Amino acid sequence: MDDRFKNIVDNIKDTHDIDRKDLKYLLTCEGEDNLEYLYETAREVSDSVFHKEVYLRGLIEFTNYCKNNCYYCGIRCGNTNADRYRLSEEEILSCCDIGEKIGFKTFVLQGGEDPYFTDDKICDLVRKIKEQHPSCAVTLSIGEKSEESYKKYYEAGADRYLLRHETANEEHYAMLHPESMSGAERKMCLYNLKKIGFQVGCGIMVGTPGQTLDHIYEDVVFMMALKPHMIGIGPFIPHKDTPFKDEPEGSVDLTLRLLAILRLLFPKVLLPATTALGTADNLGREKGILAGANVMMPNLSPVNVREKYLLYDGKICTGEEAAECSVCLKRRVERIGYRIADSRGDHPDFAQ
Ligand code: SAH
Helix, strand or coil, X not given: CCHHHHHHHHHHHHHCCCCHHHHHHHHHCCCHHHHHHHHHHHHXXXXXXXXXXXXXXXEEEEECCCXXXXXXXXXXXXXXXXXXXXXXXXXXXXXXXXXXXHCCCEEEEEECCCCCCCHXXXXXXXXXXXXXXXXXXXXXXXXXXXXXXXXXXXXHCCCEEECCCECCCHHHHHHHCCCCCCHHHHHHHHHHHHHHCCEEEEEEEECCCCCCHHHHHHHHHHHHHHCCCEEEEEECCCCCCCCCCCCCCCCHHHHHHHHHHHHHHCCCCECECCHHHHHHCCCHHHHHHHCCCCEECCECCCHHHHCCCCCCCCCCCCCCCHHHHHHHHHHHHHHCCCEECCCCCCCHHHCC
């Protein structure tokens, strides 16, 4: 093994810090032995915190209407080919009922930024879910809102909020989004969410057009400042009806390296092995767990809408019922020596 590689890995593990050139070295250096050492060390850290338990989150994609026009995303408002839908309150509540029966203790409500779902509607939904499933956590992933709106969601009982920052670099942000959107605004949302008391998740896509290793370093620096409770990363995957349709897919190898580095930097962070990683590589999610991830987010949306919530092409698990997905994931996790947790899966600092 390369001594320099090993020293850098050991050093991040001890100091929870990394500099630009060391990050670049870990993200680019070749050699199976090196990578195995990186993954093994990350795994040791995650196993010491999470004891080989994987947390499941049931993802309910409740609307694919979106007012934004992000260049990478299949449900951008400019995509006139998207078949738009909204789940009714009854449908959403029924997903949660099914989810709890299967054993999920977290429901993630994710959607485009859909003005139909006013703050009142969102708060109503959150309150009902918490009333009907008091032992479960509710996570929202519905984009950029005012601090007042976030406060209302929190007071209604929402526990967590996912809002990937997408890229910490302003110029790169401008390559991925129309002029009406700003990276500074998105970062501000994350700080507001944290201040209010949510368990907060930020994150990026790996391999978006124009992304450089220097950008990834800036992402790491931003995360070290924000100190999020969750970090969602997955490869960029093109969607045929977006401006990025001909751009190359993000690298699974780079995603796995970054997952492992994030685990070393943030031992207690909740780190999903994402659906995008499972789409880019059939065993991507397992590889993610073995590189330090500790969360999976199976789809709980009704099967008849799954094909419509296409952020990118080729998305997996669009045909199976929730129960089938859960059995399949359990098997996948157990095959690599892990098990599904029965707890809510809060960040260790929020453990109840
Ligand atoms: N409207 C919500 C939810 C967005 S979808 C919000 O703004 O947070 C959740 C995440 O999917 C996005 O944050 C983005 O990082 C990811 N995503 C979108 N398009 C993608 C693509 N083409 N490939 C991979 N991931 C994508």
